[in-house]
Amino acid sequence: MHGAGRCAVGMVDHGADGGINMESSARNRFIQSLLTVIMLIYFAFALFPIVWMVLISLKSQPELFTTKFVFKPTIESYKAITIGLKYLKGTGSFRPDFPRFFLNSIIISTASVAISVIVGVPAAYALARFKFPGKENLAFTFLSFRFAPELSVIIPLSILYRRFGLYDTYVGIIWVYQLITLPLLIWVLRGYFEDISTEIEQAAMTDGYTYWEVFWKILLPLIRPGLAASALLAFVFAWNNFIFAMILGGGKVQTVTVAALSFLASEQAHYNQMAAASLISAVPQIILALIIQKSLVRGLTFGAVKG
Amino acid sequence: MASTHHNVSAELAIQPGRFVPDPRDLRQPLSVRVRPYLIIGPALLLTVGILYPFGLAVYYSLTNYTLSNPNYSFVGFLNYKMLLTDPEFYHSAKVTLAYAFSATAVETILGLGVALLLNRETPLARVLRTVMIFPLMIAPVIGTLIWKLMMQPSVGILNYLLGFIGLSHFEWAAAPQTALFSVVLVDVWIYTPFISLLLLAGLQSMPKEPFESARVDGGSAWFTFKNLTLPMLAPFLIIAVIFRLIDSLKMFDVIYAMTGGGPGQTLMNFPLQAYYYGILYMNLSYGLTYMIILWAIVYLISQILVVYWGKAQQRAAGL
Numbered sequence: 001m002h003g004a005g006r007c008a009v010g011m012v013d014h015g016a017d018g019g020i021n022m023e024s025s026a027r028n029r030f031i032q033s034l035l036t037v038i039m040l041i042y043f044a045f046a047l048f049p050i051v052w053m054v055l056i057s058l059k060s061q062p063e064l065f066t067t068k069f070v071f072k073p074t075i076e077s078y079k080a081i082t083i084g085l086k087y088l089k090g091t092g093s094f095r096p097d098f099p100r101f102f103l104n105s106i107i108i109s110t111a112s113v114a115i116s117v118i119v120g121v122p123a124a125y126a127l128a129r130f131k132f133p134g135k136e137n138l139a140f141t142f143l144s145f146r147f148a149p150e151l152s153v154i155i156p157l158s159i160l161y162r163r164f165g166l167y168d169t170y171v172g173i174i175w176v177y178q179l180i181t182l183p184l185l186i187w188v189l190r191g192y193f194e195d196i197s198t199e200i201e202q203a204a205m206t207d208g209y210t211y212w213e214v215f216w217k218i219l220l221p222l223i224r225p226g227l228a229a230s231a232l233l234a235f236v237f238a239w240n241n242f243i244f245a246m247i248l249g250g251g252k253v254q255t256v257t258v259a260a261l262s263f264l265a266s267e268q269a270h271y272n273q274m275a276a277a278s279l280i281s282a283v284p285q286i287i288l289a290l291i292i293q294k295s296l297v298r299g300l301t302f303g304a305v306k307g
Numbered sequence: 308m309a310s311t312h313h314n315v316s317a318e319l320a321i322q323p324g325r326f327v328p329d330p331r332d333l334r335q336p337l338s339v340r341v342r343p344y345l346i347i348g349p350a351l352l353l354t355v356g357i358l359y360p361f362g363l364a365v366y367y368s369l370t371n372y373t374l375s376n377p378n379y380s381f382v383g384f385l386n387y388k389m390l391l392t393d394p395e396f397y398h399s400a401k402v403t404l405a406y407a408f409s410a411t412a413v414e415t416i417l418g419l420g421v422a423l424l425l426n427r428e429t430p431l432a433r434v435l436r437t438v439m440i441f442p443l444m445i446a447p448v449i450g451t452l453i454w455k456l457m458m459q460p461s462v463g464i465l466n467y468l469l470g471f472i473g474l475s476h477f478e479w480a481a482a483p484q485t486a487l488f489s490v491v492l493v494d495v496w497i498y499t500p501f502i503s504l505l506l507l508a509g510l511q512s513m514p515k516e517p518f519e520s521a522r523v524d525g526g527s528a529w530f531t532f533k534n535l536t537l538p539m540l541a542p543f544l545i546i547a548v549i550f551r552l553i554d555s556l557k558m559f560d561v562i563y564a565m566t567g568g569g570p571g572q573t574l575m576n577f578p579l580q581a582y583y584y585g586i587l588y589m590n591l592s593y594g595l596t597y598m599i600i601l602w603a604i605v606y607l608i609s610q611i612l613v614v615y616w617g618k619a620q621q622r623a624a625g626l
Binding site for chain 1: 329330331342343344346347349350351352353354356357358360361363364367417420421424425431432435437438439440441442443444445446447448449450452453454456457459461462464496499500501504505507508509543546550553557559560563564577578581582585586591594595598599601602605609
């Protein structure tokens with residue numbers, strides 16, 4: 001089924017010429033436009049919150065409590081959360097340290113993905129190519145991390161981390177983020193390695209490449225697009241995580257997701273700044289999603305669906 | 308040189324085992340046989356750091372460990388017995404299951420509809436396929452905050468819009484009657500694209516021939532959908548449901564960001580209970596008991612669904 005999928009890239013167009021048998025083209029056109037309307041209603045639902053957020057973030061404080069869609073836009077909120085209070089007389093910023101949280105998220109997500117790539121690529125390769133006792137059990141252990149309830153690991157870790165001084169440290173957070181990034185990389189990359197025919201490796205070895213050269217010079221370049229896409233998706237997952245950083249991190253390693261929530265709790269009035277902060281923390285994800293769109297399904301399902 | 312290369316290839320042809328290191332193949336040198344374990348070693352090491360706390364979680368749930376009682380002792384299944392006689396537990400179980408099943412059901416139906424609608428090559432469909440993934444990529448906490456803001460009575464837009472149909476005093480997550488609806492709505496907003504995305508991949512991988520012959524035979528749209536599209540889509544549908552069901556059973560972010568489990572106890576699902584007991588009230592063993600039970604439920608449901616998945620794949624392959 002999957003194989004067929006990659007060959008028959010052409011779309012099955014049920015609406016235009018496929019499944020629906022229509023006597024009159026007028027009725028066909030009516031159904032087509034009805035479907036378009038339904039489609040647009042769903043997308044109003046999907047996109048309206050984001051559009052509204054953009055609007056709120058551009059409103060000035062006095063206009064915030066009106067529901068007007070037409071107003072004089074201002075970037076005051078963005079200035080307030082990035083530059084902070086002292087450069088803006090009067091407006092006030094409740095979180096002038098927002099850039100620091102943003103930086104924390106970048107450090108933690110990048111480091112987590114980097115470590116997962118370094119240990120995950122070889123592991124994925126071994127799981128794809130070698131035969132060894134306990135292989136499938138190991139693979140499923142990695143997968144089970146994805147499905148285990150997070151708090152079953154976090155609660156014991158909260159004790160261990162305090163005991164070993166890992167609470168509220170980058171090392172501690174990056175370690176526990178492996179729970180998010182490592183299973184994803186291992187499972188998706190295993191699939192990419194399995195897609196490569198062993199004949200390519202055999203041929204390279206016949207040409208005198210050593211075992212390690214085959215890996216570095218032949219296999220790694222072949223999986224590079226898949227590796228890039230899954231690393232970026234792992235980055236999105238790490239960035240979006242909330243519960244690990246909230247419980248195992250304190251003020252020092254606070255990420256944007258944790259900070260965003262405390263915004264709303266601490267300041268009831270500056271909704272425009274909160275909207276601006278949310279948007280800034282959401283934009284990297286949306287850009288990354290657009291880049292990896294083609295291999296998104298494969299990553300999201302850990303290779304179970306090779307979209 | 309050329310002849311050595313030839314020899315290598317001949318050797319490979321006769322003994323494929325030489326090419327793939329196998330710890331059980333005694334003909335291979337030890338350095339080659341240990342290779343799989345060496346290569347996977349670093350990942351294993353990290354894994355141990357995660358398996359160990361999970362093992363501890365199981366053990367702690369069998370003790371009376373609280374932060375005020377550090378000299379804990381083994382109490383067997385006492386926590387489980389206490390939990391099973393605690394009305395709070397049954398309320399939580401209801402919330403957990405109601406949230407997971409209603410969110411997954413709505414997302415599956417809506418996601419299927421969206422996927423079918425977007426599976427066409429109009430410019431609008433192409434644009435929408437791209438923008439569709441935005442809610443899915445935003446952090447669930449941030450997405451929930453956006454909705455919380457929209458539901459907010461003073462700045463929020465939703466009650467202003469509802470005012471046109473005379474519902475301007477809708478209380479969303481603040482009222483116990485509508486709290487579950489409100490968080491499920493946010494879950495649906497975030498995760499419907501997940502299902503649509505998977506189903507679109509499924510729809511686009513379908514062979515064209517059966518659909519063409521169905522059309523030639525004059526099958527109705529519904530007939531084609533029921534007998535061709537749906538069975539072929541089933542493996543994708545089941546994978547999507549597995550992921551969504553498990554993730555919504557252990558949902559923490561949306562509920563916590565929206566109400567923190569409130570109003571009162573209304574939205575206290577298992578993960579929130581575990582958080583309150585295990586972290587805030589420092590009753591570790593009791594909080595972990597909730598998590599071990601959730602883990603068992605997740606395991607059971609995923610095992611059942613994986614069996615269905617296998618069957619659906621076989622059926623789809625036979626079409």
